[in-house]
Amino acid sequence: MKKIELSKGIIQFIFEPMEDVKYGNNVIAVISGDKAMIIDTGFDFQTEEVKKGLEELGVSIEGVIISHFHENNIQGLKKLKGVTTYGSSYYQQTLDQWLPMKEQTFYIPAIKIDKNRKIIFGEHALELIYNPGHSLCTLLIKINEEYLFIADEMMYAETGEPLLPRITKNDIINHYVSVHNLMKLNRYIFIPGHGEVIRDQHKIIIDAKNVCHYLCEILSHDEEISIDQATHGCTCKFVHTEWHENVYK
Numbered sequence: 181m182k183k184i185e186l187s188k189g190i191i192q193f194i195f196e197p198m199e200d201v202k203y204g205n206n207v208i209a210v211i212s213g214d215k216a217m218i219i220d221t222g223f224d225f226q227t228e229e230v231k232k233g234l235e236e237l238g239v240s241i242e243g244v245i246i247s248h249f250h251e252n253n254i255q256g257l258k259k260l261k262g263v264t265t266y267g268s269s270y271y272q273q274t275l276d277q278w279l280p281m282k283e284q285t286f287y288i289p290a291i292k293i294d295k296n297r298k299i300i301f302g303e304h305a306l307e308l309i310y311n312p313g314h315s316l317c318t319l320l321i322k323i324n325e326e327y328l329f330i331a332d333e334m335m336y337a338e339t340g341e342p343l344l345p346r347i348t349k350n351d352i353i354n355h356y357v358s359v360h361n362l363m364k365l366n367r368y369i370f371i372p373g374h375g376e377v378i379r380d381q382h383k384i385i386i387d388a389k390n391v392c393h394y395l396c397e398i399l400s401h402d403e404e405i406s407i408d409q410a411t412h413g414c415t416c417k418f419v420h421t422e423w424h425e426n427v428y429k
């Protein structure tokens with residue numbers, strides 16, 4: 181695990197990829213005094229490391245904002261009993277995709293955000309923005325009008341390359357709109373759920389255009405098209421191209 185202070189009181193915890201994937205996990209801590217609000221938890225062992233890392237600074241976790249309800253973003257909630265959780269009201273469908281109903285108790289957010297919500301956390305201003313795409317429950321999180329946590333709406337490998345969108349056919353239109361929205365927010369420094377922080381506004385536009393191009397190609401063909409056809413005209417090489425199969429499942 182690596183720990184980077186992005187700005188005073190904003191720490192990025194970076195976890196290496198698990199063995200079968202090419203991307204790691206980010207957990208962000210926004211700190212005020214001796215309290216932290218974290219964005220996502222990663223897997224449970226990663227949450228333990230974040231907790232320890234913060235405790236070394238004399239800081240305890242008071243709240244968790246969940247960007248969306250996939251396993252690698254929230255599994256560590258089990259290790260954070262008694263901590264206030266914030267997440268989209270539309271969590272159910274995403275949880276149902278990977279977890280039986282009777283095991284969902286740990287993950288249901290205490291504070292359900294219907295669309296958008298501003299949270300003042302000490303000297304920090306956080307804004308949660310409903311932006312369904314990669315999942316129906318995605319919240320983008322603005323931090324102090326400087327950073328934008330973009331969840332998995334654009335994902336990156338540990339080595340920096342963009343990942344192919346991980347979606348099914350039902351998500352394509354939402355995901356297109358979501359990534360298009362991100363282009364309009366490129367004045368912010370982007371913090372992806374997976375990958376390095378992006379400070380280059382130009383790079384954000386190029387990466388978003390490539391994702392949109394891929395999605396458009398799928399949408400404009402009634403028949404199934406190959407990954408090569410769908411990415412022909414993209415100016416990048418996506419990683420995890422096997423996810424293309426998910427679109428047609």
Ligand SMILES: [Zn+2]
Pocket residue numbers: 248250314315332
């Ligand atoms: Zn995800």
